[in-house]
Amino acid sequence: xxxxPAAALGVIVAAMLSVAPAHAEPPGCxxxxxxxxxxxxxxxxSAYLFTHPDVNDFFTGLHGQPKAQVRQQTEDYLSxxxxxxxxxxxxxxxxxxxxxxxxxxQRALTLADNL
Numbered sequence: 283x284x285x286x287p288a289a290a291l292g293v294i295v296a297a298m299l300s301v302a303p304a305h306a307e308p309p310g311c312x313x314x315x316x317x318x319x320x321x322x323x324x325x326x327x328s329a330y331l332f333t334h335p336d337v338n339d340f341f342t343g344l345h346g347q348p349k350a351q352v353r354q355q356t357e358d359y360l361s362x363x364x365x366x367x368x369x370x371x372x373x374x375x376x377x378x379x380x381x382x383x384x385x386x387x388q389r390a391l392t393l394a395d396n397l
Contacts, residue, residue, distance in 0.1 A: 311384035319380045326373045337366055 331338040340359055344352045360367040381387070 308384060311380075311386075316380065316384070316386075319376050323374060323377045327370075330369060330373055334366075334369075337363075 331341070341356075344355060347355070360370075
C-alpha cells in the first residue's frame with residue numbers, strides 16, 4: 283500500500299525545508315538532487331545487505347530494541363568487523379559527499395540510526 287497524495291506532498295515539503303533556499307544553493311543541490319542521491323544510497327545499501335546475509339541478519343536482529351542498545355551493539359559489531367564498517371561507510375559516502383558539497387548539516391547519528 284503506497285502513501286497518499288497528502289502524505290507524499292508532506293514528504294516533499296519537509297525535504298524542501300531541509301535544503302537551503304534556492305538562491306544560496308550550489309548547482310546540483312536541489313531537493314530532487316538530494317532525493318536522487320538518497321535513492322541511490324538506499325539501493326546500494328539494499329544490494330549490499332542482500333549479498334551479505336550475515337550483516338543483514340545482524341541488523342535485522344536489532345529491530346525492536348532500545349535505540350541506545352542498538353547503537354552500542356552496532357558499534358561493537360562494526361569494531362569487530364572493520365571491513366563491514368568500511369563497506370557500509372563506502373555505501374553511504376554519496377550522502378555524506380552531497381551534504382558536504384551542498385552545505386547541509388551532517389546529522390550527529392551513528393550508522394545504527396541509518397539502518
